Every structure is written in C-alpha cells, then in structure tokens.
Amino acid sequence: VEPISLGLALCGAAASALTGFISYPRLYCYFRECCLQREGTRAGAALQEDLDKKLFGQHLVKKVIVKAVIGFLNNTNPKKPLTLSLHGWTGTGKNFVSKIIAESIYEGGLNSNYVHQFVSTLHFPHAHSISQYKDQLQSWIRGNVSACARSIFIFDEMDKMHAGLIDSIKPFLDYYEQLDGVSYRRAIFIFLSNAGAEKITDVALDFWRRGRKRENMELRDLEASLSVSVFNNKNSGFWHSSLIDRNLIDYFVPFLPLEYKHVKMCIRVELESRGYVVDEEIITKVADEMTYFPKDEKIYSDKGCKTVFTKLDFYYDL
Numbered sequence: 001v002e003p004i005s006l007g008l009a010l011c012g013a014a015a016s017a018l019t020g021f022i023s024y025p026r027l028y029c030y031f032r033e034c035c036l037q038r039e040g041t042r043a044g045a046a047l048q049e050d051l052d053k054k055l056f057g058q059h060l061v062k063k064v065i066v067k068a069v070i071g072f073l074n075n076t077n078p079k080k081p082l083t084l085s086l087h088g089w090t091g092t093g094k095n096f097v098s099k100i101i102a103e104s105i106y107e108g109g110l111n112s113n114y115v116h117q118f119v120s121t122l123h124f125p126h127a128h129s130i131s132q133y134k135d136q137l138q139s140w141i142r143g144n145v146s147a148c149a150r151s152i153f154i155f156d157e158m159d160k161m162h163a164g165l166i167d168s169i170k171p172f173l174d175y176y177e178q179l180d181g182v183s184y185r186r187a188i189f190i191f192l193s194n195a196g197a198e199k200i201t202d203v204a205l206d207f208w209r210r211g212r213k214r215e216n217m218e219l220r221d222l223e224a225s226l227s228v229s230v231f232n233n234k235n236s237g238f239w240h241s242s243l244i245d246r247n248l249i250d251y252f253v254p255f256l257p258l259e260y261k262h263v264k265m266c267i268r269v270e271l272e273s274r275g276y277v278v279d280e281e282i283i284t285k286v287a288d289e290m291t292y293f294p295k296d297e298k299i300y301s302d303k304g305c306k307t308v309f310t311k312l313d314f315y316y317d318l
C-alpha cells in the first residue's frame, strides 16, 4: 500500500470512527463524561441503592430525596429546576447526601464537570462584595447551564451566606421557559444549612419523650414549621428570601439528629471500608467518646457522625 493511500485509508478509518462516535453518543460517553450521562431509571436505581445502603437514621430524607430526584429525572418536561433545601444538625449527612445525589447522576460525583459546589465562607466571604458576588454567581450559573442543562449546583453553608445574595439566582429557579435563550428547567439546585436544626431537634425530642418511634415521624410534622423558621431566621441565608416567599424551594428536607446507635453504624462502616477487622469493643469506645445532648437524656450526638473517623485513627495507631 502506498503511503498516500495508507494515509487516506487511516483518515477514512478515523473519520468513520469519529462519525461512529458522533452518531453513537452513548459510546462516546462511555469514554468521556457527558452532560445527561445517567438519567431516569439508571440514576434512580443508583440513588435508591446508595441511600438504602449508606445513609443511617434518616428515613424522611430517603423518602423525600428519592421521590423528588427520581420524579424530576423522569420528567421530560419539567416546569422549573429542582430545588432542595437540606437542613439539620452538623454531621447528620447533608453533604453526604448531596454527594450521593451527584454520584447517582454523574459518575464523577462532586468532581464532575457538571457538578458545582459553592461554600459561602470560601466563595462569598466579604459582606461589602455582595453586588460583585451576585453578578459572578449569575454569570457562572448561566455559563454552566448553557454548557449543560443538567448541571447540579450545591450551596453549602447557606446559614453563613450574606442575606440577599441568594435572591440573585431567583430568576433561574422560577417557572420561565427560557431566559436570554437559556432554559434552566433541567438543572438541580441543592442548598445545605444548619438553620432549622433546633426546630428539627425539638420535634424529634418531643417524639422521643412521648415514647413514639422516630421512624413514625412524618414529613408533615416538620416541613411547614421548618420553612417558616428558616425564613424568619436572620442567620439562615434565606432570611426573608424571595425564594421561600415565592415558593421556589420545592422541598425542605429535615435531617434528624443522630443517636448513639447511628454513630456506631457510621464507625462500623468506616472500619469495613478501611479493611480493618470490625471490633465491637473499639466501636463502643469511639461511640462513647462522642458527646450527646440534651444534658439530661443524652440522646443525640452533638457532632453527628463527624469526627468519629479521626477518633478511629487514634485507636488504630496504637
């Protein structure tokens, strides 16, 4: 074969491979991450499985998240983006659940090019720069949703966000078909916050004191009062926010404070994932080292499952 015809043949092969890639986008996405990579049933199954296996003590969260996210992914014509506001005590799984949602839709999870995380104290630290942050946030979201309709935005530490900043994204969360040629209706916005944690704890404690089972707690026991308390909380990032006022938050998701037995479950999973032998004595020792509230009953871990992992290092270094 002459070099020139070999060259042509190779070009032909490359071209047909390229056409193959273009006409088989799924194949292309097998090698490179794609927007809308995993949808509907596949993403839903992954989400359900991960929540069932990995998330402890949060029956309400499982129920709401599965229903909200799967329903949204299966909807071919959503009227607005999905907006979830996750609330609860520290270490109860808010970041963990957002990671699970991201991983169910994009294999790369939080590292995916289509998943964007904002941390208030890191990305929006200065009160005097709010107007600049508002512009940046809008153009950042516009740019990313133009590139991929199924973009996921996670706003951590909402309670530390300066009041008013989050309202700058209101147009994107509303029921518009398009804004300047961009449709935001397939995007997902997740807000994380400790605001409302006291309210959730009060309801949980009340249940416990009345001898009722935690698992019998229903969303309606919490959701309405949670949204009101977040709206009226000056340190919630949602203080008098038009996002709540205009009902643009689809779900307020309450994370219950974790009990001693849940802390033990977290430790056990961590031991298994590190490949250590599961030693019940160590699990009990680490769980006993955590502090629990309220002062008298000592039911809930005041750091949830946070810090149990570093405590484990101590035992296994000995």
Ligand SMILES: Nc1ncnc2c1ncn2[C@@H]1O[C@H](COP(=O)(O)OP(=O)(O)OP(=O)(O)O)[C@@H](O)[C@H]1O
Pocket (backbone or CB within 6 Å): 054, 055, 056, 057, 058, 088, 089, 090, 091, 092, 093, 094, 095, 096, 097, 193, 194, 258, 266, 304, 305, 306
């Ligand atoms: N309910 C839970 N079930 C299983 N593991 C959990 C749960 N809650 C927390 N964890 C474990 O503890 C770690 C820390 O929790 P996470 O970062 O999700 O807490 P958080 O609610 O976001 O806290 P903060 O409000 O302080 O940001 C998680 O990565 C996970 O390993």
